[in-house]
Amino acid sequence: MDRLRNGFTLIELMIIVAIIGILAAIALPSYQGYKIRVNRVDTQAELMEAVSKINRYKIANFHYKKSATTTISLSDLGISGISENGLYNLSLVFPAEIKSDGSTIANYTRWVLIADPITSESQRGNGAMCIDYQGFRHWSKTTTLTNCAASLMNTSTWDGR
Numbered sequence: 001m002d003r004l005r006n007g008f009t010l011i012e013l014m015i016i017v018a019i020i021g022i023l024a025a026i027a028l029p030s031y032q033g034y035k036i037r038v039n040r041v042d043t044q045a046e047l048m049e050a051v052s053k054i055n056r057y058k059i060a061n062f063h064y065k066k067s068a069t070t071t072i073s074l075s076d077l078g079i080s081g082i083s084e085n086g087l088y089n090l091s092l093v094f095p096a097e098i099k100s101d102g103s104t105i106a107n108y109t110r111w112v113l114i115a116d117p118i119t120s121e122s123q124r125g126n127g128a129m130c131i132d133y134q135g136f137r138h139w140s141k142t143t144t145l146t147n148c149a150a151s152l153m154n155t156s157t158w159d160g161r
Contacts, residue, residue, distance in 0.1 A: 039123055040139070043083045043115050044158065047131055050090070050113055053077040064094070065108050087123040088115040109133070114148055129158070 057072060058064055066072050071094045074081055081090055093112045096104040114130045117123040129139040130148035137158040138151045 036123060036126060039085055039087050040126060040129070042085055043088050044129060044137075044139075046083055047090075047113055047115055047129060050074070050077065050079050050092075051131060051135075053079065054092070054111065054113070063108060064111060069106070071108055071111075082118075083115060086118070087121045088117055088129075090115050112148075112152070116148075 054064070054072075054077065057077060064071050066076055072092070074090060074092050079090065082088070083090055091114045093114060094107045094110065095112060097107045097110075098104055110133050112130055112132045114128055116128045117126050125141075127139055127141045127143040128148040129137070129143075130152060131137045132152050136152040138148060139158050140151070143151060
């Protein structure tokens with residue numbers, strides 16, 4: 001007598017579970033890499049918006065100073081010190097100029113805008129990003145907050161790849 005076969009055997013179900021496991025093992029790291037790149041590109045767009053605000057401030061005030069000896073900060077421009085996605089610390093730095101005799105003087109004209117990954121978030125170890133007053137931009141996975149500004153004129157992968 002032929003029995004009607006209803007349902008799946010245990011072997012068939014185990015094969016399906018194995019296939020799903022293999023697909024998940026391939027797809028999850030790929031998705032995580034995609035998400036990291038998207039977060040970086042979103043922060044780059046936020047940096048470009050901040051550059052626009054910095055330039056508008058200079059156009060309106062003819063300089064980057066808030067007072068005779070104080071430069072503007074991100075809060076003066078209405079920008080938080082943390083990126084909108086909460087994954088990067090943002091900072092606006094006016095590095096001191098080094099004179100030929102080794103002494104330093106205050107700098108009120110050249111700035112560097114830096115986004116440094118927050119170490120407790122998903123972007124940790126993904127490199128800092130920076131852009132300067134001339135429009136030079138830099139990012140690389142090995143870039144740190146301290147060497148980002150020094151790397152501005154080098155070749156970079158700012159485009160998020």
